Amino acid sequence: MVKWEREKEVWEEEKRVAFVPENWKKIYLQWMENLRDWCISRQIWWGHRIPVWYCKDCGHVNLFTDDDFDRVYDKLIFNLIADGKVKEEFTPEEVEEVLKSPSFVHPEMTVLEFYKRFVFHKYHSTDVSAHSLRLFFTQDLNPTALLANRSVRYKYNSQTKKFRFMLYCKNCGSDKLEWEKDVLDTWFSSALWPFGVFGFSENTEDLKLYPTDLLVTGFDIIFFWVARMIMMGMFFMKDIPFRDVYIHALVRDEKGQKMSKTKGNVIDPLDIIEKYGADALRFTLAILTQQGRDIKLSEKRFEGYKHFANKLWNAGRFILMNLDEDLLTRLPYSAPPRVEDLWILTLLNETAQRVNDALSEYKFSNASQALYDFVWSEFCDWYIEMCKLRLYAKVEENAPPEEKERIERERITAQSFLLMTFDRILKLLHPFMPYITEELYLHLPTAVKDSISLEEFPQYNPQEVYPQAKEKIERLKEIITSIRALRSDLRIEPARKIKLYYRAEDSKELVEEFKEYILFLAKVEELVEVQERPPATIAGFSKDFEFYIPVEFGAKVEELIQSYKRKLQEVERTLTSLSARLKSPNFLEKAPPEEVEKTKQSVEELTQEQERLRKLIKLLEEVMVEL
Numbered sequence: 001m002v003k004w005e006r007e008k009e010v011w012e013e014e015k016r017v018a019f020v021p022e023n024w025k026k027i028y029l030q031w032m033e034n035l036r037d038w039c040i041s042r043q044i045w046w047g048h049r050i051p052v053w054y055c056k057d058c059g060h061v062n063l064f065t066d067d068d069f070d071r072v073y074d075k076l077i078f079n080l081i082a083d084g085k086v087k088e089e090f091t092p093e094e095v096e097e098v099l100k101s102p103s104f105v106h107p108e109m110t111v112l113e114f115y116k117r118f119v120f121h122k123y124h125s126t127d128v129s130a131h132s133l134r135l136f137f138t139q140d141l142n143p144t145a146l147l148a149n150r151s152v153r154y155k156y157n158s159q160t161k162k163f164r165f166m167l168y169c170k171n172c173g174s175d176k177l178e179w180e181k182d183v184l185d186t187w188f189s190s191a192l193w194p195f196g197v198f199g200f201s202e203n204t205e206d207l208k209l210y211p212t213d214l215l216v217t218g219f220d221i222i223f224f225w226v227a228r229m230i231m232m233g234m235f236f237m238k239d240i241p242f243r244d245v246y247i248h249a250l251v252r253d254e255k256g257q258k259m260s261k262t263k264g265n266v267i268d269p270l271d272i273i274e275k276y277g278a279d280a281l282r283f284t285l286a287i288l289t290q291q292g293r294d295i296k297l298s299e300k301r302f303e304g305y306k307h308f309a310n311k312l313w314n315a316g317r318f319i320l321m322n323l324d325e326d327l328l329t330r331l332p333y334s335a336p337p338r339v340e341d342l343w344i345l346t347l348l349n350e351t352a353q354r355v356n357d358a359l360s361e362y363k364f365s366n367a368s369q370a371l372y373d374f375v376w377s378e379f380c381d382w383y384i385e386m387c388k389l390r391l392y393a394k395v396e397e398n399a400p401p402e403e404k405e406r407i408e409r410e411r412i413t414a415q416s417f418l419l420m421t422f423d424r425i426l427k428l429l430h431p432f433m434p435y436i437t438e439e440l441y442l443h444l445p446t447a448v449k450d451s452i453s454l455e456e457f458p459q460y461n462p463q464e465v466y467p468q469a470k471e472k473i474e475r476l477k478e479i480i481t482s483i484r485a486l487r488s489d490l491r492i493e494p495a496r497k498i499k500l501y502y503r504a505e506d507s508k509e510l511v512e513e514f515k516e517y518i519l520f521l522a523k524v525e526e527l528v529e530v531q532e533r534p535p536a537t538i539a540g541f542s543k544d545f546e547f548y549i550p551v552e553f554g555a556k557v558e559e560l561i562q563s564y565k566r567k568l569q570e571v572e573r574t575l576t577s578l579s580a581r582l583k584s585p586n587f588l589e590k591a592p593p594e595e596v597e598k599t600k601q602s603v604e605e606l607t608q609e610q611e612r613l614r615k616l617i618k619l620l621e622e623v624m625v626e627l
């Protein structure tokens with residue numbers, strides 16, 4: 001029985017441990033304030049047998065630890081027996097086999113290596129074979145030892161041909177000792193884990209790593225395990241074992257039910273790895289992990305993040321394919337960065353900041369979402385595309401040498417910014433997608449370490465932030481996006497090049513500066529400035545930038561009008577029925593609040609769509625007259 005009695009100062013120290021999410025702390029404190037005495041013995045067949053031996057002659061209760069033995073082999077054998085690894089009677093061969101088998105806690109080392117490292121630091125050279133053990137055991141039995149009248153430590157049983165490790169009563173010297181049959185409560189042993197792993201009770205080098213920063217665990221063992229580690233830590237080490245405790249989410253099925261074999265709703269991670277890859281599995285769980293909420297998981301979720309892994313892979317292949325082999329030596333000949341280089345560098349830094357901030361608060365979902373958005377929507381969709389202008393720039397044969405040189409220098413700049421950005425993306429993504437990032441990293445000319453995991457994690461650098469470049473490119477993106485949207489409304493095939501008229505005030509300078517980009521990214525073959533809308537064109541706009549797409553380019557106007565009218569009818573029908581539902585008191589009272597919220601949102605979106613379609617039809621009808 002352990003009596004829980006704490007001094008006030010100890011309790012104040014214990015309360016320093018922080019919980020994430022915070023609400024678990026209250027529950028932990030409630031338990032801790034109502035502690036009862038703890039019976040630590042269990043009558044079960046597994047676990048650590050309590051290291052107590054009762055003397056049958058004098059009744060003395062003997063407690064043995066390896067400190068009771070001087071010789072390293074004695075300490076070793078005693079530990080093997082106390083840990084239940086070797087029976088009370090054993091052969092040297094059995095001991096050797098156990099010592100050479102993998103350790104349970106550290107499977108990459110053998111039991112002997114484990115003992116050497118964590119239990120017998122002073123005896124590193126100890127090598128143990130059945131032969132050396134047999135010699136050692138029998139030397140107690142040779143005549144000289146017997147004459148010296150020393151107690152025999154290893155008694156040989158000639159019938160079983162085994163040795164027995166002898167213990168003698170500390171009070172009367174009798175060898176009639178009986179070992180306690182009960183084992184320690186599992187949580188009593190587990191509570192020692194935070195310092196046990198570092199080799200306690202020896203004063204090891206590793207023990208300096210105590211206390212650690214963080215424990216990650218499930219809510220159901222806060223009292224059984226977390227609380228006991230904290231108490232034992234204060235008792236033995238005089239310090240709390242970890243600063244933070246992160247209580248992770250529970251993974252449930254898509255309907256929020258607990259997964260169970262009988263319900264048949266279990267998702268087996270090994271199947272998912274087989275189908276979607278280990279990185280997609282890990283990234284999906286990270287992005288779905290919101291503090292204080294269970295994860296509702298369905299197999300569909302993995303699909304999207306498998307695409308993300310593919311996107312990253314393809315981006316990597318594209319970049320590597322376009323790098324000059326001697327790029328790093330040619331960097332001194334690069335041109336100054338372009339606006340889009342400074343823009344991507346700014347976003348990269350902002351992303352690094354978001355990821356670091358989120359991780360420091362254990363907000364894994366925010367961190368992975370920030371990376372997903374940056375990599376997919378900015379780096380792949382925009383930056384790589386913009387770089388193609390420089391990577392694929394054609395040099396006219398009769399161009400002057402300065403021009404040829406400029407194009408060459410710009411190409412080196414584009415390559416180096418692609419490489420640098422991608423290198424940092426991989427480092428930022430590594431904790432979330434370890435395999436693919438490692439593989440890609442090792443192919444980069446900038447990989448200076450044997451593994452990406454040895455690299456520094458990228459941090460925010462205020463010197464790499466360019467607000468003006470960011471503003472310019474974001475505006476350019478708006479303009480290109482609105483041209484693309486109107487093209488798609490007019491059902492112009494994506495690859496088809498169009499003529500584009502425009503009129504601009506504030507954006508005029510920007511459009512001139514980035515003319516090349518608009519031509520390339522919006523598939524425009526000619527960009528013509530006008531004062532008003534030319535006939536037979538459809539107008540679109542983005543802020544003060546107005547543009548006009550000629551309808552002879554691919555849009556079959558009458559067909560379009562009919563199709564948008566049908567779409568408008570459909571939208572209006574749905575809108576009527578949803579609006580009616582929102583007016584019904586029955587629905588408002590009985591439906592779950594999320595459902596009401598969702599309906600309101602749909603109505604809002606459909607109203608916007610209705611307006612857009614009406615405008616589009618009106619524009620098309622006007623053009624019909626002009627044609």
Ligand SMILES: [Zn+2]
Pocket residue numbers: 055056057058059060169170171172173174
């Ligand atoms: Zn005794």
